[in-house]
Amino acid sequence: xxxxxxxxxxxxxxxxxxxxxxxxxxxxxxxxxxxxxxxxxxxxxxxxxxxxxxxxxxxxxxxxxxxxxxxxxxxxxxxxxxxxxxxxxxxxxxxxxxxxxxxxxxxxxxxxxxxxxxxxxxxxxxxxxxxxxxxxxxxxxxxxxxxxxxxxxxxxxxxxxxxxxxxxxxxxxxxxxxxxxxxxxxxxxxxxxxxxxxxxxxxxxxxxxxxxxxxxxxxxxxxxxxxxxxxxxxxxxxxxxxxxxxxxxxxxxxxxxxxxxxxxxxxxxxxxxxxxxxxxxxxxxxxxxxxxxxxxxxxxxxxxxxxxxxxxxxxxxxxxxxxxxxxxxxxxxxxxxxxxxxxxxxxxxxxxxxxxxxxxxxxxxxxxxxxxxxxxxxxxxxxxxxxxxxxxxxxxxxxxxxxxx
Amino acid sequence: xxxxxxxxxxxxxxxxxxxxxxxxxxxxxxxxxxxxxxxxxxxxxxxxxxxxxxxxxxxxxxxxxxxxxxxxxxxxxxxxxxxxxxxxxxxxxxxxxxxxxxxxxxxxxxxxxxxxxxxxxxxxxxxxxxxxxxxxxxxxxxxxxxxxxxxxxxxxxxxxxxxxxxxxxxxxxxxxxxxxxxxxxxxxxxxxxxxxxxxxxxxxxxxxxxxxxxxxxxxxxxxxxxxxxxx
Ligand SMILES: Nc1ncnc2c1ncn2[C@@H]1O[C@H](COP(=O)(O)OP(=O)(O)OP(=O)(O)O)[C@@H](O)[C@H]1O
Ligand SMILES: [Mg+2]
Numbered sequence: 067x068x069x070x071x072x073x074x075x076x077x078x079x080x081x082x083x084x085x086x087x088x089x090x091x092x093x094x095x096x097x098x099x100x101x102x103x104x105x106x107x108x109x110x111x112x113x114x115x116x117x118x119x120x121x122x123x124x125x126x127x128x129x130x131x132x133x134x135x136x137x138x139x140x141x142x143x144x145x146x147x148x149x150x151x152x153x154x155x156x157x158x159x160x161x162x163x164x165x166x167x168x169x170x171x172x173x174x175x176x177x178x179x180x181x182x183x184x185x186x187x188x189x190x191x192x193x194x195x196x197x198x199x200x201x202x203x204x205x206x207x208x209x210x211x212x213x214x215x216x217x218x219x220x221x222x223x224x225x226x227x228x229x230x231x232x233x234x235x236x237x238x239x240x241x242x243x244x245x246x247x248x249x250x251x252x253x254x255x256x257x258x259x260x261x262x263x264x265x266x267x268x269x270x271x272x273x274x275x276x277x278x279x280x281x282x283x284x285x286x287x288x289x290x291x292x293x294x295x296x297x298x299x300x301x302x303x304x305x306x307x308x309x310x311x312x313x314x315x316x317x318x319x320x321x322x323x324x325x326x327x328x329x330x331x332x333x334x335x336x337x338x339x340x341x342x343x344x345x346x347x348x349x350x351x352x353x354x355x356x357x358x359x360x361x362x363x364x365x366x367x368x369x370x371x372x373x374x375x376x377x378x379x380x381x382x383x384x385x386x387x388x389x390x391x392x393x394x395x396x397x398x399x400x401x402x403x404x405x406x407x408x409x410x411x412x413x414x415x416x417x418x419x420x421x422x423x424x425x426x427x428x429x430x431x432x433x434x435x436x437x438x439x440x441x442x443x444x445x446x447x448x449x450x451x452x453x454x455x456x457x458x459x460x461x462x463x464x465x466x467x468x469x470x471x
Numbered sequence: 472x473x474x475x476x477x478x479x480x481x482x483x484x485x486x487x488x489x490x491x492x493x494x495x496x497x498x499x500x501x502x503x504x505x506x507x508x509x510x511x512x513x514x515x516x517x518x519x520x521x522x523x524x525x526x527x528x529x530x531x532x533x534x535x536x537x538x539x540x541x542x543x544x545x546x547x548x549x550x551x552x553x554x555x556x557x558x559x560x561x562x563x564x565x566x567x568x569x570x571x572x573x574x575x576x577x578x579x580x581x582x583x584x585x586x587x588x589x590x591x592x593x594x595x596x597x598x599x600x601x602x603x604x605x606x607x608x609x610x611x612x613x614x615x616x617x618x619x620x621x622x623x624x625x626x627x628x629x630x631x632x633x634x635x636x637x638x639x640x641x642x643x644x645x646x647x648x649x650x651x652x653x654x655x656x657x658x659x660x661x662x663x664x665x666x667x668x669x670x671x672x673x674x675x676x677x678x679x680x681x682x683x684x685x686x687x688x689x690x691x692x693x694x695x696x697x698x699x700x701x702x
Contacts, residue, residue: 068582076570364566367527368627369555369583371548463527467562 068374074381077354088350089390095343096394096443097401099336103439104402104429105410106332110325111430116259116422119197122317124297125289127151128310132285137171137184139240144168144283145309152287155304160296165192166284168274173236174217174267176225183221183267185237187274187284194288197257198268204229204253207270214252214270218263222254229253235267240279247277258424260413340443344450347386351379351454362458363467372459379458383451391443399436405429473536474635474667475501475524480533482519482690493519495690497533501669503634506661508678508698509671511687517671518639520687524669525558525637526550538634555583559628561638565620567612573599573623574608580631598626602656618649625656635667642674654680 078085118124128134132143145151148166155164168187173180188195190207199206202219215235217227227233229251236246249269257263275282291297297313305311315322355362362375409426482494493516501507501524509517522528523535526542527550535542538557545553559580560566567576577598581591599605602622612620621641628636636657642650658680661668670677678684678698686694 068579073570080570360564360566361568364562364568365579366551367525367554367560367566368580369551371551373548374583464522467527467566 070377070381071385073378074385077358077382078385081354084350084353085386088346089386089393091346092343092387092390092443092447093394093397095339096391096439097398099339099439099443100395100398100431100436101401101405101429102335102339103332103435104398104406104431105427106328107432107435108406108428108430109423110328112424112427113321113422114325116257116262116424117318117321118294118314119290120257120259120262120422122314123194123288124291124294124314125301126312126317127155127287127289127304128285128312130308130310132310134169137169137238139168139170139238139278139280139283139285140242141240141281141283144280144285145287146283148282148284148287151309155287155289158300158303160292160300162290162292163193164287164289165189165194166271167286167288168271168278168280168283169285170274170278170280171238172267174221174225175234175236176227176231179225180236181221181225181265183265185235185267185269185274185278187269187271187278189271194290198255200256200258202254202256204251206253206255207268209270209272211252211270212273213247213249214273215249216253216255216268217251218266219254219256220260220264221267222251224264227251227254235277237278240281245277245279258426259422260425262422336439336442340446343443344446347383347390347447348450348454350386351383351451352457354382355379355454355458358458359461360467362461363463363465366461366463367467372456375459376452376455379455380448380451383448383455387444387447391440391447394443395436395440399431402429402431406431472503473500474503474505474538475499475669476534476536477520477523478534478536480523480530480535482516482523482528483531493690494523494530497690497692499685499692499695501635501667503667504661504665505683506658506668506681507670507683507685508681509669509685509687510673510678511693513673515687516690517687519690521637521639521669521671524635525560526554555580556631557634559631559633559636561621561624561628561636561641563640563643565612565617565644566624567620567627569612572609572611573604573615573619576612576623577627577630580627584631594630595626598630599623601629601660602626616649618645618652621645621649621653622656625653625660629660629664629666632664633666635669637669639671640673641670642672642677647676650674650676 129143129145152164152166155161166189170185172183172185174183190209207214207216231251232248233251234246235249236244239245291300294314301311301313406429409428411426413425477497477499480494480497484491484493509520511517523530526537529543537553540553574595577595578591581594599608602625604619604622607615607619641653645653654677657668660666672678681698684696684698685692
């Protein structure tokens, strides 16, 4: 057996710098691919997590007539006896937590400035509030607080509010009129998602109900599951004509769509990067085919067949790919891991509540997509190398021998 | 026994509209054990003829039979197969593979012929011995002189025990001493192993070793005489 790898290794060594550079191109390409994949995945994961944890939950139970766009607290739209409904749902095994929430629209005003906000009444004891419990200052709400309010950091900044300051809150009430009342800032929260934090204020559920005239009713039962893939099953289990039960997929159609599309985008970006990289490799091999025309003629004259010549060049491509892809994988992995820890700061991208993104994006690379990338980079490099390799094999020995004389 | 038999062989090259008739109606038979020189002025068709005998090229018309096998109509792989078992080449330029050592260069045809490691080792050493290159076995071509490289090329051409060695101006790039040395080696191997040699050459030093001299002119054999080659 001819040791093609030994020959290939020596041939690559003839132009060490050139081989190194084309290996480097492949390494850079692979690293870039990994980083982009990690970025996309991190972004989608963050969008998914933020949106589900902060906004939609895994399931929402609503009154059959509820219209989420109106933020109305008219009794017709609300769930009666929400505590009982929540408690019932909570008994299911796959449910992590279920808690009533009341949504109302309001206006915060301080001195001569006012800002429209969404008022959310939450049960202060519920574990579902965890994402709002990161406080810049002050304390979280307590159930019996009658004039305390929790506001987001960006809102506090823009209105110049600190813990202990007073503000006036205006609310659209159940009977269609408006009520207003002074509140004291108890705490300033941050979820790390500016788009969300700037437009939300929290009140204890009981206070929100009383203030808006919603009685003991609630807008939704906010449900988190132990496994979000169970959402459809749970929705079916708790469905009833009195309620509409919405899964996170239904609540976040745009996000789910973007998530699906992001895979397709990724494939396109991958192909572009690989296309560029592979051109470098093919170019290197073509150069070495042309330089070695006479040598190919000699090998052919002493009886080497086309298939063996192809193998010889493919072995070179294989070694280049092995070195390049390995180095690229290590580099790409390292960079992705670094930014997975530290995050990349983007600030408020101004996205709507349909798709919340944290201000920092943390790269995230699954083993599956890493393996996919490695295999793709390898296979595409080898496939592209077939072209110069076959070109070498097709040379007529006479012409090959003539060429360099 | 006939090692090569060419009947009415013509080879024309066409470049654009211009047709060059490099060989025109060649009839030539090479018998086993010959040590033959092809001579003639530059452009007379010596190289073209060697390439046809060596199955590196195919005639425009006529028949080339090598070692009893009709070669016209063979495909590329079949010709490669025929070459690797039957024919060895020595070129004017020192046609060694630059990344391989002298040893590995000589070993390559054996690898292509699928010989065992032990047999390869034995044959390579035998041939390096025969051309006096054993002590340079592990040198790369760029560490060898022209004469040494050509001796390695001779060893490589002979290592598979081919019926026929074709050498195109093997001494053209060598000084007198090295040229003589290479010729001496080939003559010795011709006598010891009975391998057939055909040379294309202008070099009187080569011609004086030949036992047959075929003269070409304008693609035609104009003279074919026995010689009493120096031995
Ligand atoms: N690949 C080719 N394409 C076109 N014409 C060619 C080719 N090879 C050889 N010829 C022509 O064929 C004729 C014979 O060439 P060939 O190389 O066989 O001569 P030669 O006897 O070997 O000459 P020299 O002694 O200079 O090596 C020449 O006229 C040459 O120009
Ligand atoms: Mg010639």
